[in-house]
Amino acid sequence: MTASRPSSPLPTPGARAASLADVAALAGVSTGTVSRVLSRPNMISEATRLRVMDAVDRLGYVANGTARALAMRRTMTVGAIVPRFGSSSFPALVQALESTLAAGGYTLLLSAPEPRPATDTSILRALLERGVDAVALLGAEQPQQVLAMLGASRTPFVCMWAPPDASGSSIGFDEKAAAVLIVEHLRALGHRSLGYIGGRTADSERARRRLRDLKLAMAERSLVLRTEAVIETDHGFREGFEAMQAIARREPPVSAIVCGSDYLAAGALAALDQAGIEVPRRLSVASFNDNDFAPYLHPPLTTVHLPIREIGEQAGRQLLARLGAGSATAPVALPVRLMERASTGPAPR
Structure with a gap:
């Protein structure tokens, strides 16, 4: 009994x-x-x-969170600032970060603001005033005011989607290696003249790195990026659709379009389908990220798989280690790989 x-x-x-x-x-x-x-x-x-x-x-x-925070001298919270959270790959990154921190007993407080001036530190100040124990930021190019505030408050932090460095504060992958994968793939298929639809370089360090590294990889392999087939826009299905429409109207002498994200590529493929431009027989399309929907587009999208979830997981482990709640090795560049699918093919004669 x-x-x-x-x-x-x-x-x-x-x-x-x-x-x-x-x-x-x-x-x-x-x-x-x-x-x-x-x-x-x-x-x-x-x-x-x-x-x-x-x-x-x-x-x-x-x-009683207040009493516990006073007793422990910790709030068991981590703040994250991730702008442009909507049509992007950031939800997967943040979900991985949150799950990793939760396993260590920490709660994530997320702020997803619209882009602001680099000197605006109000969001970080609000998180620090709430007593967060650590902070996750997006990108390596952080304003001096932000770094000064974190230093003065002795708050541990990491920068996600940033080239890894010796300090261990940056978590990311080799952007140039990702660009080389796409350029080598298209070159092997006989493509020599390319176009590009990507993020606004004036607003985003990630967009600047992506375009810069693509240009370098093309130049090293004698490929040409046609300026009349280059459009910078926001990341989204509609933006990719409209950018591809604009490029098609100009009829530039290109045989492939590289997109800065799968969201843009999905819109571009829809525009080409509506215009009756067959992919990849007349025009190849390749991209970056390898979002969950990429294999199910028409045609399935050739894209570089980026370690988006792994960035969030590694950032979480690094923060937990700095808070004394776990251990982590020094960050290294996370691997990237090409997912070759039906949206790319031999360059037309």
Whole structure:
């Protein structure tokens, strides 16, 4: 015969909020054990943890975050600033970052602002005033005011989607290696004259690096980037569609278009389909990112797989290590690889 579980009435509206002692009494453990289950569950046996969490759920217990933060001198939160969160690959990056931090007991506070002047530090200031224990930023080109604020507050930080460096604060991949994969692939297919649809270089360091590295890889292999077939725009399906329409109207002498993201490439493929321009027989299309939808476009998209989720995971591990909640090796350039599909083919005669 099994022992019956201690019973306790469920809380009613207006009743006193459940306390740590209430949870301990219902679970049949000490208040210290409850505290460890909520803050360091790896220190407690699975059976005890499940019993305590059952009591927490039944009582609707919510820890006093302010009191815990004062006691621990930590809020167990990490702030992240990721602009242009919408039509981009950043959701996958942030999801991986959040999952990694959650496994270490930390909550992610995300800010996804519209682009602002480089001197605007209001969002970072707001996160620091909320007491975040660490910060994840996007890109390597951070304003001096941001770095000064983080240094003055002694807040650990990492820069995601940035070329790895000796400091260990930058997590990313080799952009030039990604560009070389696409250029070598198109060159092997006989393409010599290319166009490009990418992000606005005035707004984004990632867009600047991507176009710069593509140009370098093309120049080293005697390929030509036609200026009349280059359009900078925002990343999105509609933007890619309209950019491809504009290039098609100009009828530049190109045999392939490289897109800065799969979102732009998806729009470009739709525009070519509507115009009756067959891909890849008349025009090849290649891209970067390898988003989940890339294999299901018409035709399936040739693209460079970028380690988007891995960037988020490695950033999370690096922050946890700096907060003393884990270990991490020095960041290295994450691998990239070409996903060759049906949107690219031999250059037409």
